[in-house]
Structures are given as structure tokens and as C-alpha cells.
Amino acid sequence: MLKNYIILAWRVLGRKKFFTFISLFGISFTLGILMVIVSFLQTELGTDKPWTNRDRMVSFGTIEMKAMVADTTFLIDSMLVDGAMKYDTTKSIGESSNSTTISSIGGRFLENYFTDLKYAENYTFYIPGVSYNAYVNNSKIVLDAFYTDAHYWEIFDFEFLEGQGYDKGMYERAEPIAVITDQLAEKYFGEMSNIVGREIKMDGKNHKIIGVVKKPRSSMIDGDVWAPTTLLPDYLGPVDRYTGGYRAYFLANSKSDVTNLQDEIENKENEIPMDVIEDYNKLLLKDKTGTMFQAFSRNLVPFNEPKKAGRILSWILIGFISLFVLLPTLNLINLNVSRIMERSSEIGVRKAFGASKGNILGQFIFENVVLTIIGGTIGLGLAVVLIYFINSANLLEFLRLTINYKFFIYSFIVVILFGVLSGFLPAYRMSKIHIVNALKSNKL
Amino acid sequence: MISLDQVSKVYRTKTIETTALNNINLEVPKGEFLSIMGPSGCGKSTLLNIIGLLDEPSDGAVTIAGKQVQKYASKATSHFRNEKLGFIFQSFHLIPDLKVIDNVELPLLYRKHVSAKERRRLSEEALESVGLKNRMNHFPNQLSGGQKQRVAIARAIVGKPEIILADEPTGNLDSVMGNEVMDILLNLNKEGGTTIVMVTHDENMARRTHRLMRLYDGSQIK
Numbered sequence: 001m002l003k004n005y006i007i008l009a010w011r012v013l014g015r016k017k018f019f020t021f022i023s024l025f026g027i028s029f030t031l032g033i034l035m036v037i038v039s040f041l042q043t044e045l046g047t048d049k050p051w052t053n054r055d056r057m058v059s060f061g062t063i064e065m066k067a068m069v070a071d072t073t074f075l076i077d078s079m080l081v082d083g084a085m086k087y088d089t090t091k092s093i094g095e096s097s098n099s100t101t102i103s104s105i106g107g108r109f110l111e112n113y114f115t116d117l118k119y120a121e122n123y124t125f126y127i128p129g130v131s132y133n134a135y136v137n138n139s140k141i142v143l144d145a146f147y148t149d150a151h152y153w154e155i156f157d158f159e160f161l162e163g164q165g166y167d168k169g170m171y172e173r174a175e176p177i178a179v180i181t182d183q184l185a186e187k188y189f190g191e192m193s194n195i196v197g198r199e200i201k202m203d204g205k206n207h208k209i210i211g212v213v214k215k216p217r218s219s220m221i222d223g224d225v226w227a228p229t230t231l232l233p234d235y236l237g238p239v240d241r242y243t244g245g246y247r248a249y250f251l252a253n254s255k256s257d258v259t260n261l262q263d264e265i266e267n268k269e270n271e272i273p274m275d276v277i278e279d280y281n282k283l284l285l286k287d288k289t290g291t292m293f294q295a296f297s298r299n300l301v302p303f304n305e306p307k308k309a310g311r312i313l314s315w316i317l318i319g320f321i322s323l324f325v326l327l328p329t330l331n332l333i334n335l336n337v338s339r340i341m342e343r344s345s346e347i348g349v350r351k352a353f354g355a356s357k358g359n360i361l362g363q364f365i366f367e368n369v370v371l372t373i374i375g376g377t378i379g380l381g382l383a384v385v386l387i388y389f390i391n392s393a394n395l396l397e398f399l400r401l402t403i404n405y406k407f408f409i410y411s412f413i414v415v416i417l418f419g420v421l422s423g424f425l426p427a428y429r430m431s432k433i434h435i436v437n438a439l440k441s442n443k444l
Numbered sequence: 445m446i447s448l449d450q451v452s453k454v455y456r457t458k459t460i461e462t463t464a465l466n467n468i469n470l471e472v473p474k475g476e477f478l479s480i481m482g483p484s485g486c487g488k489s490t491l492l493n494i495i496g497l498l499d500e501p502s503d504g505a506v507t508i509a510g511k512q513v514q515k516y517a518s519k520a521t522s523h524f525r526n527e528k529l530g531f532i533f534q535s536f537h538l539i540p541d542l543k544v545i546d547n548v549e550l551p552l553l554y555r556k557h558v559s560a561k562e563r564r565r566l567s568e569e570a571l572e573s574v575g576l577k578n579r580m581n582h583f584p585n586q587l588s589g590g591q592k593q594r595v596a597i598a599r600a601i602v603g604k605p606e607i608i609l610a611d612e613p614t615g616n617l618d619s620v621m622g623n624e625v626m627d628i629l630l631n632l633n634k635e636g637g638t639t640i641v642m643v644t645h646d647e648n649m650a651r652r653t654h655r656l657m658r659l660y661d662g663s664q665i666k
């Protein structure tokens with residue numbers, strides 16, 4: 001039976017070459033693009049190293065401060081009462097702000113108020129993206145340096161090719177050390193092995209290399225070199241400032257505590273005293289923290305608040321993917337309807353000779369699944385080629401897209417679902433057709 | 445073998461009501477070859493479809509092979525049709541995407557417990573009996589009209605049904621090919637004892653059968 005269906009499916013598809021081509025094109029194109037998108041999201045949002053803890057992480061990168069001034073208004077209503085003018089006055093006191101700042105966070109602010117959160121198991125405060133020029137054989141290379149605490153190496157699970165990160169002791173003693181990527185090692189030293197123990201010059205100072213990590217495949221921690229924050233002069237900043245160059249990552253106690261942790265951080269806006277700060281008197285942390293997805297969303301949609309950005313990106317993605325899947329599905333259903341209609345005589349004969357509704361339904365869905373599997377395979381091939389192209393042309397700079405097996409399997413499930421979905425509706429309609437009518441329609 | 449008791453068929457649409465069959469009583473004993481004649485639109489196909497359980501009468505009872513039919517659109521009826529009945533149509537209704545042998549095999553696909561090997565053997569046997577075994581790997585569009593109808597006969601007999609229903613099997617064929625087909629049917633009836641009901645427009649064909657039933661405007665002419 002199955003073999004019979006396969007042979008039939010093959011012949012039908014071969015006979016309707018144009019139909020087959022259109023269908024295959026739709027399916028493979030859709031799937032190919034979808035897979036590139038998913039692969040991109042996977043790279044940016046997966047739990048590959050160093051993002052092993054991604055789903056428990058909360059990022060906190062900006063604060064907002066306002067100067068609020070009392071704002072008094074008088075409302076005077078006049079009216080005529082018994083022929084005489086009367087005045088009714090209302091005085092209202094409100095607040096309005098006359099200046100606002102949104103900035104990345106000060107180190108001291110973080111150290112003072114965010115080291116003992118109830119829902120956070122660990123945290124790291126660091127300064128991302130300080131650029132330095134370095135010279136190798138008279139040619140300039142630009143280094144992206146991250147200054148971090150020692151917790152950084154606990155929160156982020158970097159893949160060390162050599163050595164390790166710095167510990168609390170080294171951090172506190174402000175040892176001139178650094179961790180660099182394999183990519184930088186290659187550029188700077190011309191090789192990638194036996195790097196630990198050598199020195200790299202940044203900001204005029206020599207740093208002893210204690211570890212080499214694999215260059216992370218992600219836009220968020222895209223550095224070349226890491227060194228202890230304590231090496232920077234006055235690294236925590238002045239006492240009377242809450243802003244600075246820091247960013248913080250917290251690790252929630254558990255996945256379910258992530259939202260609690262976000263709330264806990266944001267609720268600090270009411271507890272932190274503002275009288276030490278000169279120009280501002282109100283702190284706003286609402287919508288300033290985010291999960292990794294939300295933080296990632298900020299890179300793609302023009303909203304600063306991570307939660308909002310996350311929501312909007314989710315909707316965009318859902319809408320985009322639905323549309324992307326819906327269009328070829330509708331197209332396929334449409335093509336299937338006419339394709340199956342043409343075969344009503346066949347359906348009549350099969351039913352006359354004893355095929356049940358289920359047999360007919362099964363046959364047509366099966367045919368469609370065969371079609372979509374072929375389309376899906378082409379789509380996978382397309383995705384592989386596209387991803388290869390994107391990677392080799394360096395379209396996404398530091399990003400290296402990969403196709404993983406799990407995703408391969410998921411896509412195939414999607415493909416089969418696709419086939420069943422687009423085959424079911426027309427097949428169901430035709431399976432119900434009355435035998436006599438099915439046999440007649442051919443004669444018309 | 446076939447028994448119709450006061451069978452009527454009325455087609456109703458919003459505006460008109462067509463009585464395609466009017467109070468038909470019919471007994472066809474086992475082994476009989478019955479032909480049905482009548483002018484176009486008199487209800488011959490409708491009658492044949494009702495006998496073949498392809499269509500439901502508006503009124504009356506249908507008993508086939510000792511079993512009165514209750515529910516038409518059911519799995520049981522599908523199986524019953526598959527086991528007991530074979531159909532031959534005026535316009536052949538072969539599946540163009542399937543080879544001759546696969547077309548013939550079709551009824552056996554919907555029968556339980558027939559192995560692929562057995563299906564193949566039975567199909568070849570059926571093709572042999574209509575003289576087309578050498579064409580089994582052709583596609584229908586590579587055959588003449590008469591050959592197509594012989595393939596359709598092979599398909600109708602491959603499951604060894606007790607009854608064969610043929611709606612103008614020679615209607616699309618010239619007299620030479622028509623006679624070939626008729627010879628096969630006659631032989632099937634004589635040698636195999638298959639009960640056959642055939643609708644035809646050809647008096648000569650009808651004359652070669654056991655009995656002729658005439659229909660006029662949905663009613664039987666005595």
C-alpha cells in the first residue's frame with residue numbers, strides 16, 4: 001500500500017511539473033529563510049558557551065534620573081451669583097521634571113545597592129567596550145577591552161583554550177593581567193598556542209596573559225581582551241555620582257526567579273537615597289532590566305526599555321514567521337485543491353472499489369507530505385548554502401551561524417506538519433465527495 | 445443475488461423535483477446476465493448505481509447477496525462493495541498515472557490480508573483472462589479504447605466479485621472492439637458464473653444476454 005502511494009505520488013508530481021516546481025519553490029524558499037533566521041536567533045540566544053546560564057541571566061545596563069520641581073497652578077473660575085461676580089480658586093500642586101538623564105551605571109552605585117539581592121545568586125559588574133590601539137609590526141590593530149570583576153568568569157562560561165580567568169585575589173590586588181581571545185592571539189602574536197605567560201600592551205601598560213578564550217559567537221560580549229576593573233584609576237567613580245560606564249549581569253536563583261529578580265532590581269528605585277546626588281532627585285529604574293532575549297531585542301528594535309523591546313521583537317518575529325509559513329501553506333492548499341479536483345474520477349473509482357474516506361484522506365495527505373519532504377530537503381540545502389555564504393562573506397561580522405542537528409530535526413517536523421496541514425483541507429473535502437458525482441465530473 | 449423492493453429515487457433541488465426511478469421491483473438470480481435498456485435520461489445509470497451501493501434510494505429496500513443494505517456511507521458498505529461487486533464504466537475511469545498492472549491491482553489494495561505478491565499474481569491472472577498480460581507495464585494512454593475497457597474489466601474481476609455492474613461498457617467503442625468486450629463478459633458469466641447487470645443502448649448486445657429489462661421515464665416496462 002505504502003509503496004503504491006509512493007510510486008503514485010512520484011508519478012503525479014512528475015506529471016504536474018509546473019505545479020511541483022511552484023510548490024517546491026514555495027516550501028524550500030520559506031524553510032530556507034526560516035532556518036537562517038532560527039540559526040541566527042540560536043547563535044544569539046542559545047545556551048552555547050559562554051551563555052550556558054543564559055536563561056537565568058538578567059542584564060541591567062542603564063539608569064534614568066530626573067530633576068523634579070514642584071509645580072503650582074492656580075485655576076480661577078468666575079461666575080455670576082445673584083448678580084454679583086464671584087471667584088472660585090483652585091490651587092493644585094503637581095510635579096514636573098526639567099531635566100532627565102539616561103546613562104549607563106556607576107560602579108559605586110552597583111557596589112552599594114546591588115550586591116545582596118534576594119533573588120540573585122551571583123552578579124558581575126563590568127565596563128564593556130573600551131577601545132585601545134595596539135601596534136604589531138608597525139600595523140595598528142584596535143582592541144575591544146572589557147574591564148570586569150572576578151565573578152565575570154563565573155557568570156559567563158567562556159571556553160578556555162589555555163589558562164583561566166582571574167580570581168578574587170588577583171582582582172583585589174589589581175594584578176596587571178589579561179585574558180584574550182584566540183583571534184587576538186593570532187593577530188597579536190601570529191600564533192595561537194603557548195600564549196599564557198606572554199605580555200600584551202594596552203594603554204601603555206603591559207598585561208600578563210593568564211588565559212586564552214575562544215572568541216564568543218555573540219554580539220553582546222564581543223570583546224578581544226578582558227582585564228580586572230581594579231586596574232583602572234578610580235574605577236568605582238566619585239561618591240556623588242550614580243552614573244558611570246558599567247553594566248551588570250545577575251544570575252537568578254532559578255529560572256522562575258528571573259521576573260522576581262527584575263522586579264527586585266527595579267523596585268530599588270524607591271529605596272536608594274537621592275540626596276547625595278547633585279542635579280537630580282528622582283531615580284527611575286522601571287523598564288531598565290531585561291532577560292537575555294529582551295536585552296538582545298534592544299539591538300534590533302529602536303526601543304531602549306528591554307521589556308518593551310522584547311515584547312515588540314516577539315510580536316515581530318511571531319508575525320513574520322506566521323506570515324512566512326502561512327503564505328506558502330495557503331498557496332499549497334490552493335494548488336492542492338485544483339490538483340485534487342482534477343483527480344475526482346480517480347477518487348470515484350477508488351471509492352467504488354472499496355476505498356474508505358480514511359484511505360482517500362491518507363493517500364492525498366501522504367502525497368503532500370512526500371512533496372513537502374522533498375521541498376524541505378531542498379530548503380535545508382538552501383539554508384546550508386545561505387549560511388555558508390553569510391559566514392564566509394562575514395555579513396554579520398563576529399557572528400558565525402551554524403545549523404545544528406536538533407534544529408534540523410525540528411525543521412523536518414515542521415516540514416511534515418506543513419505537508420499534513422496543506423494536504424488535509426483539500427483532501428478532506430474530496431474524500432467526502434459523493435461517488436456518483438466524482439465519477440460524473442470527468443465526463444463533463 | 446440482487447433484489448430491489450419498491451425502489452424509488454427522487455432528485456430534489458430548490459426549484460424542481462426529478463423522479464429518476466419510480467417504484468422498481470427487480471430480482472436477479474445468481475448467475476443471470478441481465479441487460480437494461482431505455483432512452484437517455486430514463487434512469488438506467490441511477491438504477492445501476494443503486495444496485496452497486498454507490499447511491500442511496502429515496503425509498504425502498506436493496507438486498508445484495510442476501511444482505512439488506514442499511515447504511516450506505518459506511519466502512520462496512522465499502523468493504524462489502526470491495527468483496528462482492530465489480531464495476532465497469534462507459535468512460536473506463538483508469539488512473540492515468542498508474543501502469544496497467546497497478547490499475548488492475550487497485551481493488552485488492554483495499555482488501556485486508558492480501559500480500560503484494562498475491563496482488564501481483566491475481567492482477568496478472570486477470571489481465572491474462574482479458575488477453576492483455578503483455579501490456580501490463582504500459583500506461584493507459586498507450587492503449588486503444590477497447591484495450592482500456594479490457595483493462596477495466598480485469599480490474600473489475602481481479603477481486604473475484606460475485607456481481608459485475610457495467611454501465612454502457614461498449615458505449616465508447618466501435619462494433620469490433622465492443623464485441624470483444626461483450627465476448628469477455630459473456631464468457632465471465634458462463635464460465636465463472638458471475639452475475640452481471642449491464643446497461644446498454646445496443647439491441648444486439650442486449651439480445652445476447654439472458655434477460656432484458658426496459659426502463660422508460662424511471663418506470664419499468666413489462
Ligand SMILES: Nc1ncnc2c1ncn2[C@@H]1O[C@H](COP(=O)(O)OP(=O)(O)OP(=O)(O)O)[C@@H](O)[C@H]1O
Pocket residue numbers: 455456462463464482483484485486487488489490491
Ligand atoms: N444528481 C442529480 N441531480 C438531479 N437530477 C439528476 C441527477 N442525476 C441524475 N438526474 C436525473 O435523473 C434522471 C436519470 O438519470 P440517469 O443518469 O440515470 O439516466 P440514464 O438513463 O443513465 O441516461 P443516459 O442513457 O444518458 O446515461 C435524468 O433525468 C437526470 O437528469
Ligand SMILES: [Mg+2]
Pocket residue numbers: 488489490611
Ligand atoms: Mg447513464
